[in-house]
Amino acid sequence: MYKIAIFLVLFIYPLLAQNSKTKALLIGINKYENLPKKYWLDGCENDVSIVKNMLKTHFSVDNITTLINEEATRETILKELDKLSQYAKKPSTQIIIFFSGHGSLKKDGPDGDEADGFDETILTYNSTLQGEGDIIDDEIHQVLQNLTALKAHVTMIFDCCHSGSGNRGSTKMRNLERPFSLLSQTAKMEVEKHEAIPGMVFLSACHSYEKEPEYVDKISGKTFGLLTFHLVKAIEEAKQQTITYQWLFEKIHSYYAQIPWTPSPTLSGNKQKIVFAKQLQILPKMAKVTKVQQRKKRVFLNRGSLHNFSKGSIFCLLPPDEVLKIGTNLPKKYLLVKLIDCSPFSSIAKVIRNKGDITHHFPREMHPLLSNNTHIRHVTKNWKALELLHNYGDLRLQLFIEHEFYNEELHRKAISFEYFTAHHPLLSATLKQLEEVNAVKMVSKLQKADAILRVGKKKAAVVWAQGDNILDSSPISKNHEPKGFGPVLLNNSKQSCLKLEDILLHMGKAYNLITLNPIEEWNGFTVDLVDLEEIDESDDIDEIVAIDDEMPSFEDLRQIGFLFHNNTDSDVYPHVIYIDSSLQIQVLYPPKSVPDDVEISVGPGQKRILSGLELESLDENGRETLKIIVSSIHQDFSELELHSLSKSRAQKISETEQTVIGNLLFQSVFSKKRSTFGAFCKRARLLKQPPRWTVLTKRWITTGE
Structure with a gap:
């Protein structure tokens, strides 16, 4: 059994003042003085960096202490944890403790309080393979008791793993295998063996039988903790000032669902607690120019991979006072640039000198608009950057x-x-x-x-x-x-x-x-898995109970359905694409032949069960994925099931392929349809309102014998 890999614990008392004093302690350890380099990690320093940026930018937290690598010895960490108790004596204090590094197990000490004989630990910079230098769970629990006794509001985020499985994989895991045989399959570890302190919220990146890898952001090329990266990404994309842990959990889960094989996050406790107990500061939606290099014809933007910016995307730079609306032409002053580099929070763009490099990605009627009509010397800080063309990257x-x-x-x-x-x-x-x-x-x-x-x-x-x-x-x-x-x-x-x-x-x-993910959000839709064997035709659709698990596990044969709810004020067309554990693709809805009297759109406020799926064989363990593509128009995706298109079909453009989502899907699935630069999402906002689309994802596990 694999121990839960990452957890976030929140201890908070009600009626927290919005202007409470906040102190954060952020710890990140990539390197370990007494461990072989094969056990070193890559993403912990990056974790501390993006969490610090998030706290300062979105929650106005300035009192932050960081301990990186050699700064994070056992003695220093315990000293800084002790200082938090002194700080917590002030009324209405918010304490944030973040740890990113290795976790492990070690033999229980003489107190013998562990039922299985092992202590959970976090490794410090001077930890050894034998467990010397670790900080055990009992010591951390004592710190929490001291802080909560002072009525402090404490948030703990631990991005590590306490499994004893060891690092046998190519992808680095945040757990350390001890050299003695303490990590048997029969050792059963408890996530929280102490009595839960009232008000606790527990967010975990995976179940006890899963492992949690470090995560590589393909756009920036940097490594992070899987939960840390997507937690920060969720907060960066939030559009409301008050976000709860329930909202955060669902957002993180949606990101995990877009990665082929990841652990499944879990959440327990009071899910309606406000994240960090503070109002979120929403940044302006549009990116801004932060720096101009006239000689190199480059500009720096204040958005990056955490905001879905990607290399190769085309942007239009506009003066701060310009406002573009759908159906309007470009203003008198504008400049076209192409992103050439992205980091998590920023990106660099270069002026496009030859419009011939990009015109084939735009409709013909837009070509006259693509000539730069100003010079970079006119561009200053705070100019706005509007994305015209999003590059989905290399689809190979x-x-x-x-x-x-x-x-x-x-x-x-x-x-x-x-x-x-x-x-x-x-x-x-x-x-x-x-x-x-x-x-x-x-x-x-x-x-x-x-x-x-x-x-x-x-x-x-x-x-x-x-x-x-x-x-x-x-x-x-x-x-x-x-x-x-x-x-x-x-x-x-x-x-x-x-x-x-x-x-x-x-x-x-x-x-x-x-991994298909829309760049512009279109909210108002939900989809739930339901057990069709528990539903009669006479049942009221509003009373149907969904399977209450974000990542359910099915052990027996059954029929499952997909309950779709349209919460918008317009008709929409859902399309259901099923990817099974053997990588076969099947379009489940709408059916290939639909009678004229059967309505396939879902009206405003309506619910509908979209088709059904019979789990025919559960002989082996597997993970299956459902993509629900919601569009403002009906589209035919049935050809996605084909292994390859016929030669006579390969060069033709169907009506579906002429839409943004259709073009993207066909390039994604059929290699011969791909353009040189990968798949692009054309934003024809300057001409007319294009068909809207979004994607919902559901996953489940099949457990074989």
Whole structure:
């Protein structure tokens, strides 16, 4: 069993004053003085940086102490925690404690208060493999008791893992395996063994049987904690001043659902508590210019990857007093720029000199508008940046190759494409062919990968790169072979080549569909899973009870339905796309043949059960995904089920493909439809109101025997 990997605990008393004094202690440890470098982490310093920025920008928290790497010794951390008690003597004090680093277990001390004989710990900079230098859960609990006794309002965020599973995967996990055999499958750890302090809210990044990996932001290339990054992203995207933990949890869960294989967050306690017990300061929606480099023809913007900005996107710079509305022309002064670099909170754009580089992405009637009519010398700080064209990035499946072998313990080592070619020439030729048709891109760094091809002695398998998701409890032996999608026999046969091609094409399609995310929000829709076997035709749809779990687990055969609710004031058209655990894609709604008298749109305020799905086989563990694409017009996505388009069809543009979402989906699924620059979302706001669309995602787990 894997221990819960990340948790956030909030202790708060009611009627917290909005202007309460706030003190934050942020701790991030990538490097460990007494641990081998293979146990060092990558994203903890970045976690502290974005949390600090978030607290200062959105919650006006200025009293912040940070401890990074060598600053975060056991002695210093305990000293700073003790100082919080002195600070908490002031009335209406808000205390925020954030820790990002390794967690682990160690043998219980002489007090023997642990039922399983192990203490949960966080590792400090001077911790050892034997557990010396750790801070145990009892010490942390004592700090919380002291603070709450002083009526302080305490928020704790721990971005670490206390599982004893060890770091056997290519993706780094925030847990440390101790060198003694304390981490048996029978050891059952309690998340909160002390009596819960009243008012506690508990937010976890995953269930006890899951592992939590570090997260690589593909846009900026930087590494973070999975929960930390998406917690900050949710707050950055909030549009209301008061946000609750329920809202935050649902937002984080929606982000997790857009990653092929991630743990599932959980939330317990008072879900309606206000996050950090403070009003959120909403930043202006539109990005602004913060710096101008005239000689380099570059501008710096105050938005980045946390705000869905991406390299290659086209922006229009406007004077601060200009207001653009749908259907209007560009103003007298404007400048077109292209994003060339993005970090989490900022980005850099460069002036577009040749409009021929971008005109083919816009409707013909917009071409006269694309000539820059001002010079960068006229651009100043606080000019606005309006996104005209969003780049969804490279839609090829980024593939990393590594050798997996057993030598007393499991090892994984990157291998070059040249080495793979020398030993497996036919399989290598298959990969080259997939590169030529824009289906796959070979990468040499794991951080850039979407999927990993793991090569063993006689077999190979493919797994998702985001998280070490192959949780296999069977004993590992010297005859071990990689597990995942496959296996593919390493015999250089035509059959093996076809199987590898099929796996990678299906993974590429599934990856792009799962990660599909609209840039502009269109709210007002919900979808819930329901058990159709518990519903009669006579049941009132408003009384149907949904399956109350954000990530349900199904152990037996059953029929599930999808209860869609339209809370907007207009008719909408939902489209249901199902991706099963074997990466097969099926369009469930609307059905392929619909009688004229059957209404497929859902009216304002209406609810409807959209089709149903019978879980036919639960022989193996798996994770399944449902994408509900909501559009303001009816569209035909049935061709997404095809393995490939016929040659006669490949060059044609259907009515659905001419829409933004249709164009994006067909480029995502069919490699031969992709443009050189990846998929772009055309924002024709300057001409007319384009069809609106958004995407909802539901996931569930199937548990086999």
